[in-house]
Amino acid sequence: MSNLSTEEFYDDLADSYNDIIYRCAPRYEEMQQTMLEYIPSDLEPRQILDLGCGTGNLTLRVLEMFPETQVTALDLSEEILGVCRRQCGDDRITYLQQDFGQLDLPDSGFDLVVSSIAIHHIDDAAKQVLFRNVLASLRPNGIFTFVDQFRGETPAIYEKHMQVWKSFTDSKGVPSEEWQMWMEHQDQHDFHATVSEQMRWLSEAGFVDVDCIWKHVLWTLLTARKSGDE
Template sequence: MEHIRKAFDAVAAEYDAQREHVIPDMRNYYSAAVWAAESPSHTPAILDIGAGTGLLTALLLEKYPAANVTLLDIAEKMLAVARERFSGRENVCFRAGDYAQVDLGGPYDLACSALSIHHLDPGDKRRLFGRVYRALVPGGIFVNADQTEGETPYFTERYREYWNDFLKSGPLTSEERTEILTRRDTLDRNEKLSVQLQWLHEAGFTDVDVVYRNRTFIVTVARKENTAETGQ
């Protein structure tokens, strides 16, 4: 993961400004993730996995202003941007570390991630889903706004063409586009959506679904069974 840390530390300063020109339909994408992040508590404990500069956390705090949020990321310069963003917020804490390896802590009411887990190798993704399950309280929710591989090479290529066309249609310079495409081609380890849903079920989640999809970009939601609901 050291190469990922270096890559994202290098772009920390301009990361937020580029997002809407990099991710198609970004506002609806993130809105779907926030909508899916349901908690019976107005003060949920939330873990933001691969939190980066805190974009997702900022939106979650609009929904749950009194939430206690932990931002976990390997790139310390990205977290430095997040620290500035949430300066003075006593209910927000920061952890620098490789979430594929470190203890996630908990228990949490919500675990969320945006555009991060796709960097992991398949085995680490699968294990992470199980570790997230164990870090959640009964009834807890895991929301993952991420990227997927197409179900066949045909769709993988079509999704890539769609994304390339979007990047070309915006205000990014050719140098910026090249940098983004280089990161995509060297750091992304996308997995099929069907495989990720299977892994979530195998981890133990009882309610698993997809609440948003725009070609490569998806939001999955998984809920840990609440034993109180089943009378156990």
């Protein structure tokens, strides 16, 4: 799997992704459930965007929580979008193959933008552009909430995060080749930034009510709102 682009990596992983992610990402369901619990009850989203939907595990939860809503499921990988379509169906979903770096989205088109473990695939400058593009795609008072892998605030904490993550995968019986696959991918294509940096970038992009809702080791859930004054 070495030297693959992110798109090729997820194309190759598409069919086995659901088996792998539950044993490799600690508290995977909890982080997504917590995200949904904190969506303001008065938001009543009609249009939701899932950035980096993968096989659609978060997409499915969003569809279940908001039975009236339409979801746009966006991902770079054609193969993983195919698995997402098999898992989530065509009812109430639009599939978009787009790169976070070249988004083409309707202005103010979404009430809610969600994302799970995807934004760390783009570098820090691209994250800041993405945050501005997400803001533009939200209607006033719309919510952006995402869970992702974040760097520790110090090198020592970041190193500890990696050790704790490795211990978790060992406890789940993850084979060493699978851990190695993630680490090779991480070294080549992952860009972990700190919680404080990313909260600042959200505020600088123009979001308000920026907050960290949940955190476990690398995995952190942030929320932000587009002001109603726009």
